[in-house]
Amino acid sequence: MNFNDLKIFQAIYEIGSLNKAAEQLGYAQSNITTRLKVMETELNTKLFLRTQKGVTPTKTGNIFYSATLNIQAELAKVTTQIDQQKKTLLGSEVLISELLNNSGLVSYSHFSKIVVKRQENIVQEAANNLYDLVVTFADLNNNHNYHLQKTRAIKCNYLARESHAFANNLPVLVNSDPICAFRKRTLQDLADKSRILEIDSLQAIEMMVEQGSGISLLPCSFAETKNLVKLRTTDISLEYKIYQSK
Amino acid sequence: MNFNDLKIFQAIYEIGSLNKAAEQLGYAQSNITTRLKVMETELNTKLFLRTQKGVTPTKTGNIFYSATLNIQAELAKVTTQIDQQKKTLLGSEVLISELLNNSGLVSYSHFSKIVVKRQENIVQEAANNLYDLVVTFADLNNNHNYHLQKTRAIKCNYLARESHAFANNLPVLVNSDPICAFRKRTLQDLADKSRILEIDSLQAIEMMVEQGSGISLLPCSFAETKNLVKLRTTDISLEYKIYQSK
């Protein structure tokens, strides 16, 4: 007995005829007889009584019918569940935000699930589960389940609410994620480490910058959408990678 | 994908290794790889991440695992249900009572279900469902799903609580089932049809005879168990048949 037999049985049951079931399913009549016989042998019971005008189910036939419906329903359920699960995107918070801001690069509708992890967790997470797409500053080259699809750069700048003079005295907000590319670059650029203020939530950093209580290295697109001022004349390019599952 | 693949997948999942799963299931290792690949292709998803020390399930692997458990449970359920249902006995009330009284002929433990029908319904019932055994006065020869296993006779007599003189004035109790062999015989034997009293329940007839409010043509075994008196010196033999499902 195999999965296809369930469909065959169901058709026989609902149509009440081996001939008609064969026709509807596109099988030879003989095959239906054979498959039914296989099922009956395997279950060690008669499933249908053969009559002149077709077949009628026995009690065990009725029992088996409901089972076939259950099993096929379960099968259909799992395939849709898997299809739902399939399109997942893994990325770090700042990258995903950027991609969502510059809409068109990443659309919610393309993915059933978007998982945002801190950079330090992305390698581990990508190893433990297979994502359709991974957007990250990290290096996944030693993970055989993914291949590099493309490398892109995100244009950033130090953003503040207002003028330079004003901004010079503000704390510099960074993520506490040690591998975060924005943080690393900020630490490189900044002489006076005492100005650093670690904030773990991207949204909180945005808010503080908008309110004028800090500056932060952020994607340039934020300057427009949030109406912020770039503190550098030239933008900074931070490379990130998009990996695809094999 | 077939039913066996579910077992294979389950083993892989629970053991975490293709090699070990193959060993445990008695398959060649290569076959496990192939079957897994088939499943992954058919579901269009990776189910396991291959690592150096075995395999670990992906999210879709986890989803599929629970589905395999459900399906296999449903499959196990239906087979036991069918096995339970299988051994059924169909017979008319008086015959079944007789067979149960003379225990050894029919044992409750041999059948999961004993269906008792009036004679007039037995042919129909036997046609609509397949019973393991049918015990009946009726003729099932034109039903191809059964074959005659043996013909037996049941020894009967007119039974009463006490003496003949007493019994002569009592009503004669019969089943109202027009095809019932006991009824037919009683009507043949009895000249005075006005004495006939139709009672549909065998148990009610027994009770009335025991209480001395009627006589009835009943299996001889009832005379002993119920301590009744035979009204005829020679017993009457009524033939019945035991049919078996093919």
Add this chain to the structure above:
DNA sequence: CCTGGTTACGGGTGGCGTAAAGATG
């Protein structure tokens, strides 16, 4: 080298179609 997964290939079984043969009204 050892462990664990993958690929290549050949044999046997099982699913399917064609065709013909029962069975029943």
Add this chain to the structure above:
DNA sequence: CATCTTTACGCCACCCGTAACCAGG
């Protein structure tokens, strides 16, 4: 004889085993 099921037989695909190969510690 018309309709439905069953049997006979042959073809092809699929399942499985053997064996060799590949990757990582």
